Amino acid sequence: MINHESNVIEYTYTDQHAVPDDVSEPLKPDYAINQLLSQFTGGIDPVAYSLAFTDWFIHLLLSLGKQQALLDLTLTNASATNTHVDEAASDNRLTGAEWQPWPYALYRQNYLALRQWWQLATRDVPGVEKHHIDMVNFSVRQWLEALSPANYLFTNPKVIQKTMESAGANLVKGTDNLLEDIQQQYLNESDEVSQDRYKVGENIAVTPGQVVFKNNLLELIQYSPTTDEVCAEPVLVVPAWIMKYYILDLSPHNSLVKFLVDKGHTVFMISWKNPQHEDHNVGLMDYLKHGLGEAIEAVQKRVPDQRINGVGYCLGGTLLAMAAAWLEREKRSPFCALTLLAAQTDFSDAGDLRLFIDESQLSMLEAVMAKNGYLPKESMAGTFVMLRANYLLWARWVKEYLLGERQHPNDLLTWNKDATRMPARMHAEYLRQCYLHNSLASGQLMVDDKPIALADIQVPLFVVGTAKDHVAPWQSVYKINLLIDKDITFLLTNGGHNAGIISEPGHPHRVYQISTRKEDGTYLPPQAWLDEVPMKEGSWWPEWQQWLEARSGAMVPAREVEPVKPFPAAPGEYVLAQ
Template identity: 50%
Template structure:
């Protein structure tokens, strides 16, 4: 049963919730502790202080020589002092190599280099605090990047001169419209995209609805189908139709077209009434209720279960419990960008510690759920250039308004998470890492990923900030199962929404570790895995077919016990 706070505990919750609202759901105590840890140990390290002072002097002298070379030889002939990281595109345009902007960008990169040295390798600093200080130093520096300022961005100045300032007028209009939308609590309109019209259009029927989810069964598109159905478990942090976007990039449509019987969970968008739903409820009334329905509609067939993000973590928990209990209804498990070991969660772990989680818990206790906007800020900071600064410059300084695509429309279709479930997820998995260490309980008994022996197909993405691929890869030493692992280009979303086509610029690596085979760490795996151009979707579909029986006539939509209730995409996906 949920804990009922005492009056004094309730007072603390109110204060903490007010603090969370004032700080954008970020814990000031966590940031302060990190800063104190770093600054105290730096203050006690005179040798390191001398080394940093020497670095600053060296950089200043080098910048002075660079200025001299620019004045004497011309900016195009002066050799750059420091090059940006390969993934940093801020100063890629030729205009940044002209005077005086070349000096500005070189000065900025040198400052960035100095702060990187200053925030790493200080003896005695706790590793989590070191990462936090380095992260916040980067955020502070990025805010003052010359590329983000009107007067110091050559591309903006060129556009302003060419358009006599019209770009700034448009930018002011866009800014006003966006601020009004933000004040009203409404995201920018996803113009041209409507769920059920040009998004989530694969034909099907809702065959089950409960307080947690709707289950959609998709209409077959072939005369014969693989006998084992596919059950997709998306994350409840997102609406399911990221896997059924437009017809040309719908993974669900692709599977149906290849002769698979496909079922997909569509999670309810919870509100205050669902505040006490926990992980056990999502397991019982989500995955297991869906699996029961699939088994009734397609009887005597094992199921290819597929999980994406948190849905993959839930699937791993469920599959481990089924293996523990001798339940053999699963034919295979496919996990897309899904972590099972949370000891190294990547940069997302910067926002998950005891101080941060307790602050979120207080705020969720007041509202009953976690809003999408409370998560969006953290994700934006993890990719501040791509998701924040480049868009601000493009929209408000250059006066560009890029057209919305289907993935952007989906991303604006926000969801919430129940307070109890989200707190359990953060504590049991992120903070305590109970699943990988064999402590996570299902039905009162712990489960072990070491019990997983069914064939597993896993996908990691190279630039994933939510589920870093090296963390996803860790299932290799947690389970003895046959694991086919794919590492594809792209991020957490775009790497998964990766349709095949002649114009695909993507590639992936793939390697199968036999059941009970030797463990390869991430670096060794990358060196051994073959690289294949294009989308990984066909490889997964062929893997599913290889683990399936001979084709049979397709099943009916629903049964007497699970009658069709509504056309796909159902009603839960439309809830705001």
């Protein structure tokens, strides 16, 4: 509960699986062992992966048909042409003409043959549990991506050519880049060039506004209008608490907030607090009821007698869907429409992130979080790098350390480095409730000891998926069509989890597909939807804004935002906390 006079949140929510305030004596050795193991494994539970590989290997030994297929592939690849093995290629760095001459063609041919062999060996082995085969396949993929000849000095023709042309200057510069990054990562020395170019409140997150509400979980920002009239219904944006909110308010030219304000919307933004050790006992229900719930109440006080357009991004969208179902159950929903941006509500097919989540791995994670009271930002960043190692790790390795070419800082990269933490209790509950048990989709998530159901939501939805999303795969986002029987407009845009959402008008090479399933409409499976819905060029933002406008009432005089003491102006204080 919240003491409004002192503005202090007293947390009373409990869960048998959550990280305890004080680890009991019998559990302390177990926690200590897991914490020690995590230092050598990067937080990955060796027991879980040992079980997965044992399951796979024993069943592979028992599968004579799979062994025969592997033998046939080995013999075929021994005499195959490059064209045949190219079918296994997924590293586009190996497709250039420079890979055709000897010996680079040989490196490439052998690598692709090895990749093809292991892909066959780690897929469709009879009898292996699906979670285990996915873990094995993911692990082997990480190993294979590390072995790509594109990653090494003497096997990458581009690096060899650059070294010869520059007399080794690229390697000298690459070494300097590596040392700079080590200093920044391990010695906590700041990236002065990037910070001088982009700074929160100076040239990013600069849309004018005012913090109008604050508690120990969030600050609520109301943005100043730029039009004489605004839509009657305000827009409340709920970002994920694993990110700083200003990804939606980057530079003025690509700020989603500024885009909405300039189109005549009253916009409110939640800025989540970056948790510290004392926040370790904050739970998922606290984020729902005392975070988003109190933000909704604050918006209603600022804009009385009006419904709210709710907008949620990533985990913020999941939380928004929870809140909508909860408030519908209580007969006090404030929403007139919901927008979910790259947000999952059914986690049964949530992509590679599920590979890190089972009882064994969660036990290790809880032990690791018990040490500091939160999930360190480095752990989350490392997980995302593993999901896209070829692009986020190895391509950068070659570009910056072998070719000696620094990636120029931009607003999105600056935001990406500005990572956040997550409270131990909340993160453990979120992973168990959503990923492990899929409680939200199955109607088993309990709020006030009663279940909530997404089917209770009674407003139209606009749902956005991104084609290259490794965090919330679009097919998983699309599953909301099976959970809610209301008008759902689904839009699929190119790009990934972040870049696909930041798709301002004028951004080159943007395309999207969009269609609406009416309340009594027929469900289309994801692949059928992809095949049938026509492609459009350009940013999807105007299409979405028109959808919002169509569900708004009459225009009203713009709502000016005056200073609210003792709260600061936008971007607020929480976003600056490290």
